[in-house]
Amino acid sequence: xxxxxxxxxxxxxxxxxxxxxxxxxxxxxxxxxxxxxxxxxxxxxxxxxxxxxxxxxxxxxxxxxxxxxxxxxxxxxxxxxxxxxxxxxxxxxxxxxxxxxxxxxxxxxxxxxxxxxxxxxxxxxxxxxxxxxxxxxxxxxxxxxxxxxxxxxxxxxxxxxxxxxxxxxxxxxxxxxxxxxxxxxxxxxxxxxxxxxxxxxxxxxxxxxxxxxxxxxxxxxxxxxxxxxxxxxxxxxxxxxxxxxxxxxxxxxxxxxxxxxxxxxxxxxxxxxxxxxxxxxxxxxxxxxxxxxxxxxxxxxxxxxxxxxxxxxxxxxxxx
Amino acid sequence: xxxxxxxxxxxxxxxxxxxxxxxxxxxxxxxxxxxxxxxxxxxxxxxxxxxxxxxxxxxxxxxxxxxxxxxxxxxxxxxxxxxxxxxxxxxxxxxxxxxxxxxxxxxxxxxxxxxxxxxxxxxxxxxxxxxxxxxxxxxxxxxxxxxxxxxxxxxxxxxxxxxxxxxxxxxxxxxxxxxxxxxxxxxxxxxxxxxxxxxxxxxxxxxxxxxxxxxxxxxxxxxxxxxxxxxxxxxxxxxxxxxxxxxxxxxxxxxxxxxxxxxxxxxxxxxxxxxxxxxxxxxxxxxxxxxxxxxxxxxxxxxxxxxxxxxxxxxxxxxx
Numbered sequence: 164x165x166x167x168x169x170x171x172x173x174x175x176x177x178x179x180x181x182x183x184x185x186x187x188x189x190x191x192x193x194x195x196x197x198x199x200x201x202x203x204x205x206x207x208x209x210x211x212x213x214x215x216x217x218x219x220x221x222x223x224x225x226x227x228x229x230x231x232x233x234x235x236x237x238x239x240x241x242x243x244x245x246x247x248x249x250x251x252x253x254x255x256x257x258x259x260x261x262x263x264x265x266x267x268x269x270x271x272x273x274x275x276x277x278x279x280x281x282x283x284x285x286x287x288x289x290x291x292x293x294x295x296x297x298x299x300x301x302x303x304x305x306x307x308x309x310x311x312x313x314x315x316x317x318x319x320x321x322x323x324x325x326x327x328x329x330x331x332x333x334x335x336x337x338x339x340x341x342x343x344x345x346x347x348x349x350x351x352x353x354x355x356x357x358x359x360x361x362x363x364x365x366x367x368x369x370x371x372x373x374x375x376x377x378x379x380x381x382x383x384x385x386x387x388x389x390x391x392x393x394x395x396x397x398x399x400x401x402x403x404x405x406x407x408x409x410x411x412x413x414x415x416x417x418x419x420x421x422x423x424x425x426x427x428x429x430x431x432x433x434x435x436x437x438x439x440x441x442x443x444x445x446x447x448x449x450x451x452x453x454x455x456x457x458x459x460x461x462x463x464x465x466x467x468x469x470x471x472x473x474x475x476x477x478x479x480x481x482x483x
Numbered sequence: 484x485x486x487x488x489x490x491x492x493x494x495x496x497x498x499x500x501x502x503x504x505x506x507x508x509x510x511x512x513x514x515x516x517x518x519x520x521x522x523x524x525x526x527x528x529x530x531x532x533x534x535x536x537x538x539x540x541x542x543x544x545x546x547x548x549x550x551x552x553x554x555x556x557x558x559x560x561x562x563x564x565x566x567x568x569x570x571x572x573x574x575x576x577x578x579x580x581x582x583x584x585x586x587x588x589x590x591x592x593x594x595x596x597x598x599x600x601x602x603x604x605x606x607x608x609x610x611x612x613x614x615x616x617x618x619x620x621x622x623x624x625x626x627x628x629x630x631x632x633x634x635x636x637x638x639x640x641x642x643x644x645x646x647x648x649x650x651x652x653x654x655x656x657x658x659x660x661x662x663x664x665x666x667x668x669x670x671x672x673x674x675x676x677x678x679x680x681x682x683x684x685x686x687x688x689x690x691x692x693x694x695x696x697x698x699x700x701x702x703x704x705x706x707x708x709x710x711x712x713x714x715x716x717x718x719x720x721x722x723x724x725x726x727x728x729x730x731x732x733x734x735x736x737x738x739x740x741x742x743x744x745x746x747x748x749x750x751x752x753x754x755x756x757x758x759x760x761x762x763x764x765x766x767x768x769x770x771x772x773x774x775x776x777x778x779x780x781x782x783x784x785x786x787x788x789x790x791x792x793x794x795x796x797x798x799x800x801x802x803x
Contacts, residue, residue: 238772248772295639307737311631318739319615322773329733330768332652340770342732412662413649417627417737419638448650450660452558452568453642 169217170473171233172276173210175199175251180213181470182221187287191221199252206252211266228269229481232473234276240321241274272476278324279472281308282315284424286475288463295420299326300427303379305347327351331409349406352379352429355399362395369395382432389433404440411441412448419453426462434461489537490793491553492596493530495519495571500533501790502541507607509787511541519572526572531586548589549801552793554596560641561594592796598644599792601628602635604744606795608783615740619646619727620747623699625667647671651729669726672699672749675719682715689715702752709753724760731761732768739773746782754781
């Protein structure tokens with residue numbers, strides 16, 4: 164018997180939790196703040212309290228729940244449910260599946276957030292019904308996901324699909340990963356922020372000045388500066404889209420996918436504007452014979468891609 | 484009952500044909516010249532005569548043969564056996580499977596030469612037993628092959644795995660495919676030949692001058708110039724290996740494969756020298772966590788990779 168599913172999007176600053184009904188609709192949701200520096204135990208307690216409050220808030224018990232699933236940043240072994248490493252959470256070889264299954268007595272599944280975000284877009288969103296899909300999620304960093312021959316591809320030890328770390332220019336800016344000129348170093352919020360900082364240092368003025376004093380800018384500030392024709396922000400966006408076009412072209416030649424789907428906070432804020440800037444340039448970097456059969460599209464599930472991907476993990480594991 | 488298999492490597496200048504016994508050993512081989520400009524019918528006749536002469540030479544008949552399989556350059560639909568397009572042969576939407584099965588009355592299979600060359604290396608060569616393998620074959624052009632989750636990956640309409648057309652430098656030299664700065668434009672014989680031409684135009688002298696008057700150089704001439712410490716050839720090789728390292732790094736980050744295997748004429752001629760030059764630089768372009776679990780290796784089947792790949796196609800289709 165199929166029942167409710169609980170799905171979580173565990174990030175470095177917040178945990179989103181939802182309840183899906185058996186028709187795959189979100190019937191209840193809540194959000195809690197979390198901080199990596201809170202430590203492992205506190206984060207575990209927050210996850211547990213999110214689940215408990217979802218149950219309480221919607222008025223069901225664990226007996227009504229088929230399974231719990233989550234997406235989180237980092238290198239995550241989907242088979243074993245072990246987080247090998249996470250850039251934004253204090254987890255290393257963290258046996259989250261074992262721990263949460265012991266706590267809740269229902270099956271728990273977990274995958275890399277962007278991997279399963281693309282999985283969600285494939286099962287329920289923009290890429291439904293296709294066989295080969297490449298996904299790029301443009302946020303603070305740049306994550307990737309691959310659906311190949313109708314299956315989520317993660318590579319040896321689930322370490323693959325690091326599409327944000329394709330090297331596009333060996334003389335390019337230093338990336339957080341240690342390489343130079345990665346897609347992420349040009350086209351993520353981190354990369355755009357660095358570019359804006361450089362321009363400010365050169366004495367140029369921009370509406371973004373206040374927005375980037377603490378870490379990366381918020382998508383809302385980016386959108387406001389874009390709408391006000393802020394030169395520096397415009398350049399940062401154009402540069403981001405140029406390198407996204409280069410990377411997308413290579414990915415098209417590598418995979419001959421039916422779709423490249425773009426998600427994440429930046430995409431959600433700038434939407435068609437951002438997509439058009441990529442598509443306008445991408446032809447120069449795709450082989451024409453392959454270009455014909457690929458579509459470039461915006462993610463449809465927006466903030467919920469990862470939650471739907473978690474639902475898809477449950478369905479896959481329970482053969483629903 | 485498993486019997487003999489006939490396998491062909493159909494190229495733009497020659498057709499190699501072999502007979503495999505049921506243990507998977509090559510027991511007879513021959514080679515015939517072919518030219519794209521001979522036209523479709525002449526090439527078809529040459530293929531037929533290669534098969535006939537293999538049978539006659541080894542003293543068997545078609546009744547002793549399980550199947551015939553081939554690798555050829557171009558975009559080839561493995562399911563239907565139709566060559567959609569070939570850069571070096573006069574084939575367009577050419578129904579080679581239908582034609583040759585009507586002629587020989589035994590099953591015929593065909594795939595892109597480098598795709599199945601990597602498949603051969605995976606079934607019988609350097610990458611035996613692994614699950615995720617990336618292959619680059621460095622010859623006149625630059626072909627690619629992908630084994631993902633234990634299966635040959637070819638993408639939508641078998642147009643994928645064009646690893647030679649990843650764009651590595653948008654300001655780079657023009658590639659035959661129309662793009663700028665593809666891996667092929669730097670690191671194939673075509674790319675190295677263009678570089679050598681440029682240096683000669685600048686007044687530099689090189690042992691390669693005579694070797695490149697007609698099209699690309701032969702691997703033997705490259706090796707001789709390398710061994711004579713020819714400056715221009717050395718630079719062309721270093722540049723080729725630099726860009727192979729950049730591309731390999733990105734491919735490692737994309738796939739988290741267990742092995743990147745390098746084949747083709749250039750690799751066969753320069754072997755470990757060439758491989759070492761790639762591996763020496765590749766760390767700068769791989770994420771350290773993924774780099775740990777990947778090996779970089781030379782193809783083991785050399786000139787016969789594609790023939791073994793064709794044998795693997797037969798085994799796959801006959802569930803052997």
